[in-house]
Amino acid sequence: MPLRTSSKGSSRVNIETVARLLTIRNSPILLRLPPFVSALCLVVGIAWLFILPLNEYSRQTYVSENAILPGQVHTYFGGSEHNVFRAYRHEVYQMAQWSQADRLAAIEGIMRDIGLKSARQPYRYTVAGEDIQGTNVYALLQGPRADATEAMVLMAAWRNFDGEINHSGVALALTMARYFKRWSIWSKDIIILIPADSTYGSEAWVSAYHSTATEVTAWRNVSELSIKAGALQAAVAIDYPVGPWGHRFDKLDILYDGINGALPNLDLLNTAVSIASGQMGIGCSIHGVAAHSDSYQDRLKTLARGVMTQSAGHATGPHSAFMPYHVDAITLKTVGDGWHDEMSLGRTTESIFRSINNLLEHLHQSFFFYILLNANRFVSIGNYLPAAMLMAGNFTIAALALWLQSGRAPMTPTTKPADTASKLDGLQLEKVKLGDAVVLVPIQATKPMIRHLFLPVLAALAVHLFGVLPLKALVSLHRDYLTLSLQAIALASYLLPSLLSILLVRTLSASTQQIQILQSLSLLLLSAVLATLATLNFSLAFVVGVLAWPLAFVRPLFNPFAASMTLTSTNLHRSLLLAGQLLVTALYLALSPATVLYILTRYFDTSVQWTLLEMAKAWQIQGVYTALVVWAIWWPAWIVGGVVLTSSAWKPRS
Template structure:
């Protein structure tokens, strides 16, 4: 038998036709298990600095002594400014930077989020490096309010102190921006977007003002988060925040530099994702990994640095945590050493990793080790889509029957002997035939559902914040009803066949699998989480139809009808439980967050920072879920033969 004949026989094997659901389940199970083995030493690596020129911790820092008195004076000044209105406060901050010899400017901005206008003003100054040629720059940032809404007293005071300190040195080969945004979300986004836009682009497309002062390409940014009041408080560790918008990550060398300087030169412990007491055990590594996946998967900003990362600017936030013996001078010397390390660079950071998952401050997993987990999840949808495609091209057939079995209904003229390996089976000749696929209606249905997905996407990102919970309730109720309603239209009115339902589900899962596998290379965590939540869609099949006419004539028939309905109800409930709106409610309940707060945060990310998590949920996952429901309900709605 030729190879082509064997492959054709294998393709039409009844055994092979039963494998796809098991293969999909295996891919999902292995994909989830893959993440649990990553914390082991065999699948992770110790961090190291790839760029030799950066020389972290190799310089002697001079920040200290009299600078401590300057810092305390600035901290008291910041506390006094916190009692003033925003306009006077910004003018005072600008005057302080100007007195320290920096070129100063202010940038007002405004964003419309959830029906409200959020306004603010960024104050920044430019320290021109004595040895710089205005082609490269660094950013020292301290938001007036940190990400938790607290006034960043010591952070702003330390930034002002460092600006004064840096001005006295002639070692800088790059310009330095000292940026004090009004908040940690909108301010940095307005500043960095305006920095990379022309004046015409800013005024026409964004609600932010153009920057009157610019310099060269931004190489790196470091934000300080030290919200301690005018009387000060020491800290225990530095929590390094690094996640950018839409899961973008800075070059790993910047994190390694900060960790090397803080822990090696200043003896300051470093933590990741707020896990302060990290014992480097398997449990702590897995906890850090899980927190990293959740944070990156959300795609939202985690600090003022997050807005810089999508612009290929390596940025981190140094956040003080705990109560220990380190003070502001330790943080100041750490910041000075990090900036002097960045100052050593002759080119942009590029040698180290841009895709990684941290297990602690000194250990990471590279993309080659963690990417297969998301790819296996995405592959499960592709396997099911291919199986449905092959089924749609085959005529309905009886199951294979081994030779020698006694089946009174078997018609030998309608059967064909198939030899696969050492097994011989009788297969219906009809199963060996192929039929023409009617793809127009399935393609139109899939396109229509995906276009309809823009309705919840628009409602949940454009309405006023007080109406967002009502909008989500409406979307939830509509989502429960819509699949059954569309299935009724397609089956009863459009006379959609079983083949067309298979094709529709195949197209949907194929699109979902392809999109998630592509997304995994950009935002692994989001692709993995959405893939896990959508994994039940690979196992949805049409439910058996109900014999309505015959079942309602007698009491026994009514009982049988009720039992049939009860057997199908669990499948419907499970299907509804894994819908995007219900999962959103469940996650919101688990994290003990107010639903309005969650929806407003999603609207913030969409409107102000271009976070595409909402798009993935409502325009990729939700359509696939609706189409899966249409296929499931279609079997129950078919008329009796």
């Protein structure tokens, strides 16, 4: 297109601009930028998490729903109720010595004596050759002012999350049921639930509550519920495993993480904290950080624990099973040795239920995505989400750089006359006439090349579908074979990349371009999954992004001076390139999914078999998709990285 200029001065400016743009487009410096930009995204994404505990990036908690009115009512739980509680606690202690049938009959009898409609729900799961069975007992308190459209749940599992018998928790739940029955203020029904255990008992009950009889028995051996109420508005669980002689506590640790990292509405948690600390004078802690001084270190410690807990996606208490059904739920767990007793906990529970009773609609105004730094400070999604997006962007940039490289081929060098070409800053320049002027523009060092996509697309699809095999093995085999299965997967993880590389390079004659396209497609899929996952479970997306970062920098190990590398071939550059590749390779091998799993079991002092069994239970019973992300997304991308590493070793020598 001819240049239109109004004067010689403007024409000269336009010609110089065109020349500069042509120079920048083919500059080797620009072609070397993507790895550095990718590394910058990685570093900034990790550093982003370390600035979140600062006041500038976090906020004080507050209650958004004005109708809740936390702590605005006078609580009456106490006095004679204390005697009732101690009597129930002694009965619960005696029940622990009885058979299951006698214990269930006794609990159900107490509920009927109170005047509630009670029922049982047996359930049984079989996972990895292990039977998980029990019977839940529940009762319905019909609100005098209720229209059977809404309900609240008060829970106390017979065994808490640590496997201890929840003596005082069950006794307090029964006492609260008897106490609530005497009041006529309830505009919602109240369900008293005593699940057999904290994880699978509540899961069986809430899944049956939100399913029809056919749906419950179609794929789970769970009995349907004979008693139901309206839509569940909120659930509160009590974890108070104290024997018949009682024990005072210091603080309440509020558990709130749900299945797959789901969180309750922040208003429910803020209501509990406001009532416990403001109205009752009970200190509250998050993630077990009891001695929280509100310092940067304690905030960062709480944030780190929250990220690790949420990334696992497993249940943390009886409340966790309610999250997938959009029911806000928390667990009040007593910790420490202080001066607070069961009456303080009872009044706290009463005030929380009276606040929930005030709601005119489901909790919706506050945050559903947040990270807590302590009981009174949080980080909203707008402040922490960029960290995960930068991690995903790191892989996107690497994928796009590989895609661009795969579409260019080196040109055959030609000899230019001395009067028409010259060199400047390492660029081969050529005289080109633009209008009335002659300018120097860079000679193209590469030329466009047709991409052959069939083999890379087929290989990427096959590798990612192959990830279903380790997932299927680890969630369906008998528990006695889980450890052996993981060992076989770990061995295959190191052998499979070389075997696939031989198949692609030797048998199918895959070119360097096709290997680049394969890696680009794998990284692009990993980036898309992490970016999407970050909006659902930020912690899981961030942790997987951190562990998988070497995949963005993997290059053919035995060919560090490939033509696609535009670095000059000085000894210094060669040494730095080789050292960088060796470092990335070492980290790549150390951060395989199987190796990371072994390291985590060592760090948390658990056995490999127990960890794998819990993963299988979580997948089959609660639908925790962490294993799916690890073995169907991260592991295939890791395998592709190994194929890239070893691809040059199997190329035929000319």
